[in-house]
Amino acid sequence: MSRGPAPQPESRGRTGGPRDILGRVNGPEIHVEFAPELLLFVPQARPAGTMKAATDGVSSLGHVIESLGVPLTEVGTLLVDGHEVPVSHVPAAGESVTVRAVAHPQRVPGAPLRFLLDVHLGTLARRLRLLGVDTAYESTDIGDPALAARSAAERRVMLSRDRGLLRRRELWAGAFVYSTRPEEQLPYVLDRFDPELRPWTRCTACNGLLREATKEDVADQLQGGTHRTYDVFAQCSDCGRAYWKGAHHSQLVDIVERAVASRGERRGSAG
Numbered sequence: 001m002s003r004g005p006a007p008q009p010e011s012r013g014r015t016g017g018p019r020d021i022l023g024r025v026n027g028p029e030i031h032v033e034f035a036p037e038l039l040l041f042v043p044q045a046r047p048a049g050t051m052k053a054a055t056d057g058v059s060s061l062g063h064v065i066e067s068l069g070v071p072l073t074e075v076g077t078l079l080v081d082g083h084e085v086p087v088s089h090v091p092a093a094g095e096s097v098t099v100r101a102v103a104h105p106q107r108v109p110g111a112p113l114r115f116l117l118d119v120h121l122g123t124l125a126r127r128l129r130l131l132g133v134d135t136a137y138e139s140t141d142i143g144d145p146a147l148a149a150r151s152a153a154e155r156r157v158m159l160s161r162d163r164g165l166l167r168r169r170e171l172w173a174g175a176f177v178y179s180t181r182p183e184e185q186l187p188y189v190l191d192r193f194d195p196e197l198r199p200w201t202r203c204t205a206c207n208g209l210l211r212e213a214t215k216e217d218v219a220d221q222l223q224g225g226t227h228r229t230y231d232v233f234a235q236c237s238d239c240g241r242a243y244w245k246g247a248h249h250s251q252l253v254d255i256v257e258r259a260v261a262s263r264g265e266r267r268g269s270a271g
Helices: 061-068 120-132 144-155 182-193 224-229 249-270
Strands: 028-033 050-054 075-080 084-085 096-101 115-117 135-137 157-160 173-176 210-213 235-236
Touching: 028 061, 050 061, 061 075, 115 120, 115 144, 120 135, 120 182, 120 249, 144 157, 173 182, 182 249
Parallel strands: 028 096, 115 135, 115 157, 157 173
Antiparallel strands: 028 050, 075 084, 075 096, 210 235
């Protein structure tokens, strides 16, 4: 998927992330090659995608990569001199490291796939809920420690543009959202994680499940014109919000149809 020139990622500091081991040591020097998708995080490796890095001879390869600017949430396979290694590998002098991007679709074992989004991704949260994807969202900035703790407690994949947040060790899982545009964010998340889609089953306001409702059930939320014009309603089982096929329904249908068609194409190509 072409995104064009990507905006620079956000970062609110490195609390909870790796210690800075680069730029102040003269330990073993290694050669690092990054996948093109990761060059957003390492401008010092542009345009060729390669750079040399001095390490301290003790820190793991995962620490080295994060110190260079790449969150480990975005790192796929690591190769050293052509052989796959874990992030715990301690690089030695002269090694050639290849850092690949996460493969799509990314599997997150151990829990049902569900998401947590930070305060900057409200539109993406509503669109994921529209598609029936379990999506928690914090509409106020509760801080990185609280977000990471909720991700761990509820086993949710943290979606954010904040690199500092994605470096926190207590996260259950995470992913960087590369674009600032919702129309690009949604296809990216769907392509990366391939979640099950159940459109029109969740409340876009609170993530609760929707149930069928009669006009009488939601009468107190309807203005005169709506009460006269519409007869089919749904209501959130958690917050009570009413839904009907109003003036903007066709726009929502377009979002749903594109997402469902795209998922069918991905499944077809994978088969």
